[in-house]
Amino acid sequence: MEMDAQEKLLAAGTRLFAQKGFAAVSIRELSQAAETNSSLISYYFGGKEGLYAAVLEKQFASVDSVIASVRERHLSPVERIEAYAQGVLTAHTQNPYIIRFLYSEFANPTPAFEAIQKEVRKIYEFLHQTINEGITRGQFRADLNPAHAVLAIAGMMNFYFISRPLRRYFLPAEGEHDAQYFEDALKIYLNGVTKHGD
Amino acid sequence: MEMDAQEKLLAAGTRLFAQKGFAAVSIRELSQAAETNSSLISYYFGGKEGLYAAVLEKQFASVDSVIASVRERHLSPVERIEAYAQGVLTAHTQNPYIIRFLYSEFANPTPAFEAIQKEVRKIYEFLHQTINEGITRGQFRADLNPAHAVLAIAGMMNFYFISRPLRRYFLPAEGEHDAQYFEDALKIYLNGVTKHGD
DNA sequence: GTCTATATTGCGATAGAC
DNA sequence: GTCTATCGCAATATAGAC
Known part of the structure; x- marks a missing residue:
């Protein structure tokens, strides 16, 4: 200590x-x-506001490092979606409170919001580019709307953590199925966006 | 007025x-x-707390009516997933603030939480049963984990509204693509959970 | 049913001892 | 660097006039 x-x-x-x-x-x-x-x-x-700002800064610094490590690797579209899911899992596991701060800032922006917005935009653009590339390469369905496909994967991955406090009330003793959820959700998503009849 | x-x-x-x-x-x-x-x-x-309780009660009464109307219809698993998506869209459109209250109560339960939990449980069980039935009928993939499939669809649908305030900052003048998002997300999800090689 | 006035408590910030 | 004491202000709630 x-x-x-x-x-x-x-x-x-x-x-x-x-x-x-x-x-x-x-x-x-x-x-x-x-x-x-x-x-x-x-x-x-x-003052109290300064403490809050310091808390937020520390939280989102750790997110940035996760993003950066994923971006710099050379990966195929499918691998990048998988890396994104793994990154979300890592970030939320390392830092269980971050989803609260993220949501608080969504709902009621403070001066720290600008920095957070920048982080979120990086993630959005990474995913958007990934989807586009998957379509161009003929791996993803051509009728996919990239913006909507981004929101769909982000929702599947982040909502799991958003809903965690509530799930504890009515789901049978959820052990730690985090990794298994991410695997299952990824399978649904990738199965849903990729071309079939391969 | x-x-x-x-x-x-x-x-x-x-x-x-x-x-x-x-x-x-x-x-x-x-x-x-x-x-x-x-x-x-x-x-x-x-008092102030009483006003807050009255606000919450009114909000979640409208959710209950949406759920009830979907449940009583006789629908196939795929149709029920579609009806759920439509219900989420309807509820959030009729009442744009509900997602905030829902999340506030997730994060920091007040005495009103019990009633909300009951509503959420109803929705969860509706979806869980739907997924199970889809698997039994051979329409959905047999290796699907029902609990995870529920979270995946709930995440896709609700995160869209959760992220709305933030999206307004960096998405190109989002008109009102709500219905289109729901259609696209549904396609990804249903394509992801149903059996192929039909 | 709606208002003004006020009682009481707790807030955030800071001066100053050590 | 950490503490005690306190200032000034804003909070919620309520008593009582109309």
């Missing part, structure tokens, strides 16, 4: 802002969770 | 709670948006 007050505040902020949203968390609650003093939030981060 | 104070508060609460979240909206802001007085929130709803 060995965390100083600044690190403990960042950790507490990540958890609490993700769980309850920015407005619902007070600096008193934050400082108690971090076992430190509320005045240190201003000292280190310039 | 002809709205009394109670109706105006309910309308203002729906918009503001959806846009900013429960904690980020004050009763002053609410009463100003409704062009009335903050004390009326307590008078009619017993």
Whole structure:
């Protein structure tokens, strides 16, 4: 462990802002969770908003590295879709709170939104280009609308994590089927977009 | 129009709670948006929390009617998947804020969560049964995991609305392609789950 | 049924001791 | 670098006039 007050505040902020949203968390609650003093939030981060910005920045830095590692490899369209799915799984597994922040910013943008938008756009363009290439190469159905095909795969992959808290209430003791879901969803998707009668 | 104070508060609460979240909206802001007085929130709803509960109740009542109308029809598995997609489109079109409340409750359940959970469970079981029947009838692939197939279709359909606010920032002037997206996504999904070599 | 006025609590930020 | 104490303000709720 060995965390100083600044690190403990960042950790507490990540958890609490993700769980309850920015407005619902007070600096008193934050400082108690971090076992430190509320005045240190201003000292280190310039206030509650500054702490929130620091939390977001750290979250999305890790996303960026995942994207970059996928982009630089030379892969076929199908392999790229698979790499995207694996990247989503990796990102959400490494960082279970990121989907909350992403959605919070969708719904109610803060100044940090611009940076997030840039990340999302990179992913969108990567997928869009992948679909187009798959069509051009004759591997994907020619009647595919690329923008819609992108939304379809992104929805299949991200909704799994979005719906996680709710699923825990009514699905039989979901162990950790994450990898299996991604495999199954990929099969449905690739089967749905590729040409048949091969 | 002809709205009394109670109706105006309910309308203002729906918009503001959806846009900013429960904690980020004050009763002053609410009463100003409704062009009335903050004390009326307590008078009619017993307080800010009561107004929020009333907003949620009204939102999910409309979802229930959509589900019920789909369930009672006699449809084949493929037709039921199509009816589900149409139902999602209808519900979100009639009520653009519902996805926000749904997600807010996923992330941070309030006492209203129990009722929402019941609605979601109904939808889940409808889809699960549909997939199973499709497999039994030999229309869907036998190696399909029903739970995963449900999540895949729910993700494709709901993520479209979840991502709407963000898409507006980087997609070329999305007109209203909603119906077209649903058609395209359905084609991918059904193509992905049904048996081939027919 | 709707308003004004106000009681009370909790908020975020900061001054200043150590 | 971390604490205590406190300031000023905005929050929700309510009492009471009309």
